[in-house]
Amino acid sequence: MTVQPSRDDRTIPPALPVFDRVAILGLGLIGGSVARAARKHVLANAIVGYDRDAGVGERVRQIGFVDRVADTARDAVSGADCVVLAIPVGACAPAIVEIADSLMPGAVLTDVGSVKGCVVRDVGPHVPPGVHFIPGHPIAGTEFSGPDAGFAELFDGRYCVLTPPGAADPAALARLTAFWEGVGSTVEVMSADHHDRVLAITSHLPHLIAYTIVGTAAELEEDIKQEVIRFSASGFRDFTRIAASDPVMWRDVFLNNKEATLEIIQRFTEDLTALQKAIRRGDGARLQDWFIKTRSIRRSIIEAKQA
Amino acid sequence: MTVQPSRDDRTIPPALPVFDRVAILGLGLIGGSVARAARKHVLANAIVGYDRDAGVGERVRQIGFVDRVADTARDAVSGADCVVLAIPVGACAPAIVEIADSLMPGAVLTDVGSVKGCVVRDVGPHVPPGVHFIPGHPIAGTEFSGPDAGFAELFDGRYCVLTPPGAADPAALARLTAFWEGVGSTVEVMSADHHDRVLAITSHLPHLIAYTIVGTAAELEEDIKQEVIRFSASGFRDFTRIAASDPVMWRDVFLNNKEATLEIIQRFTEDLTALQKAIRRGDGARLQDWFIKTRSIRRSIIEAKQA
Known part of the structure; x- marks a missing residue:
């Protein structure tokens, strides 16, 4: 199901810088990291940023990881040959409605959202003719949020999935691919639907489970809760890191990848119920068989150098 | 519920080495790390090891982290003033039956199991009079197993829980405390029942959940499974690390901490069902409120310096 850009696209890499002016809407962890990485690798002549939270914009002016913080989204995208929506997926539809008239013909429009089907559905119809819309998802992040959380190396050695519509312009796709490869990522091209099904298991379910278990702990009696924090190193701690991720971003992920997540x-609930039953019945053989099976998946990940 | 050893116990630390001869039954990750740490910090004059797997014993002779690998458990414990059971909790009852007659009067007998109630129940009745039985649980580990996996620093900066019976000898408790503090751990004393309830949430449930989700992924269609491995960095990877832990050890944990785990x-299932319902209904406010709540738990763990 995964399609690599053809060899021909890659043998003639676009000249550097890949873009003249990159506009980034949303200056949090991901937007801020895109800006820092693009600057570090000289992938654009200029980087303009915008955040609808004026406090974030002011902070970015202090940090200085973009050349200019615009006062409006329309101003930010004017004259940009690449526009990156680095906002929660639920915010993409209002954003495209706002900026559509200001997009430059020939510009590449992309995003970084964790769900792709909804972006195609909600943003696609508003993209003006002549603007090349190629949704994207860099598989990278941390549990931290906001303009201070980003760093230039976030995408280095990570995958970036692009989900171009069938009619996507090959040159635009090649430029966006060069941009992501320029920040150190490996680009994979696939359909939005396939992306959403894969990420439902690799990312959305793990986050939901982590949020659930940490919430379960938060509702324990106070004396036990203090002990849970104290002895968190025994497994729980890993879940709390995942469950500290941005609440609005994740709310939007679940609302917008509803079917695949549900x-x-x-499937997860069926498997948990089976293990619960094995514990209740004292069925050690079943538990042990299951635990041996999961080890082999870990080995595959180590072999794939993703550990 | 947690009781610190009294200040008086700690103002007169036992002289080093704490023990003359430490016998370690089970030479895997934990037993091998206890041996290496005890040697590094000179906590015993001699360390004798035994493993019922002859191949493991042979490997330990090659690595050389104990002074002697005994051929039988009875031989290993003879003359030892400290005996550490570093085996799955389900193996502790047969072990004590085997070694009981060979234990030296005055010896401290302890274990490292992740469940304490069952060890008190299964081992306690077989401990000869004059032997000081103090169950223990160092809150430390990795996803690796076997004699090569251990290292001397595993317990450094980690908690070690001791669950002495009410009639435990204070001098024996002080010596065992000094031993664990000697390898860098902070010792906490509590009841076996309290330990098992706390660990059910901090450790046993997280492991079961990780085993479940990784097993769910293992049963996906082959093409999706390959993609899951490739894109595991988006959250899934953290679960696979936990789900690579020793299958026999974890089988025994769930069989022996059944009530608290179930x-x-x-509780977890009820909470997951509520979030599932919120996703199905598109109730963004409920999801966001939950995700904000879980962030505060992460902050508490960071403040407690357990992150």
């Missing part, structure tokens, strides 16, 4: 929750 | 699975 389907994988259902 | 009770916390029940």
Whole structure:
């Protein structure tokens, strides 16, 4: 299901800098990291940023990781040959409506959202003719948020998935691919639907589970809760890191990848129920078989150099 | 519920080395790390090891982290003033039956199991009079197993829980405390029942959840499974690390902490069902409120310096 850009696209890499002016809407962890990485690798002549939170814009002016913080989204994208929506997926539709008239013909429009089907559905219809819309998802992040959280190396050695529509312009796709490869990522091209099903299991379910278990702990009696924090190193701690991720971003992920997420929750629940039953019945053989099986998945990840 | 050893116990630390001869039964990750740490910090004049797997014993002779690998458990414990059971909790009852007659009067007998109630129940009745039985649980580990996996620093900066019976000898408790403090741990004393309830949420449930989700992924269609491995960095990877832990050890944990684990699975399932319903109904406010709540738990862990 995964399609690599053809060899021909890659043998003639676009000249550097890849873009003249990159506009980034949303200056949090991901937007701030895109800006820092693009500057570090000289992938644009100028980087303009905008955040609808004026306090964030002011902070970015202090940090200085963009050349200019614009006062409006329309101003930010004017004259940009690449526009990156680095905002929660639920905010993409209002954003495209706002900026559509200001987009430059020939510009590449992309995003960084964790769900792709909804972005195609909500943003696509508003993209003016002549603007090349190629949704994207860099598989990278941390549990921290905001303009101070980003760093230039966030995408280095990580995958970036692009989900171009069938009619996407090959030159635009090649430029966006060069941009992501320029920040150190490996680009994979696939359909939005396939992306959303894969990420439902690799990312959305793990985050939901982590949020659940940490919330379960938060509702324990106070004396036990203090002990849970004290002895968190025994496994719980890893979940709390995941469950500290940005609440608005994740709210939007679950609202917008509803079907794939609910389907994988259902499978997970069936498996948990089976293990619960094995514990209740004292069925050690079943537990041990299951635990041996999961070890082999870890080995595959180590072999794939993703550990 | 947690009781620190009294200040008086700590103002007169036992002289080093704490023990003359430490016998370690089970030479895997934990037993091998206890041996290496005890040697590094000169906590014993001699360290004798035994493993019922002859191949493991042979490997330990090659690595050389104990002074002697005994051929039988009885031989290993003879003359030892400290005996550490570093085996799955389900193996502790047969072990004590085997070694009981060979234990030296005055010896301290302890273990490192992740469940304490079952060890008190299964081992306690077989401990000869004059032997000081003090169950223990160092809150430390990795996803690796076997004699090559251990290292001397595993317990450094980590908690070690001791669950002495009410009639435990204070001098024996002080010596065992000094031993664990000697390898860098902070010792906490509590009841076995309290330990098992706390660990059910901090450790046993997280491991079960990780085993479940990784097993769910293992049963996906082959093409999706390959993608899951490739894109595991988006959250799934953290679970696979936990789900690579020793299968026999974890089988025994769930079989032996059944009630506390089943009770916390029940709470978790109720919470997951509520979030599932919120996703199905598109209730963004409920999701966001939950995700904000879990962030505060992470902050508490960071403040407690357990992150």
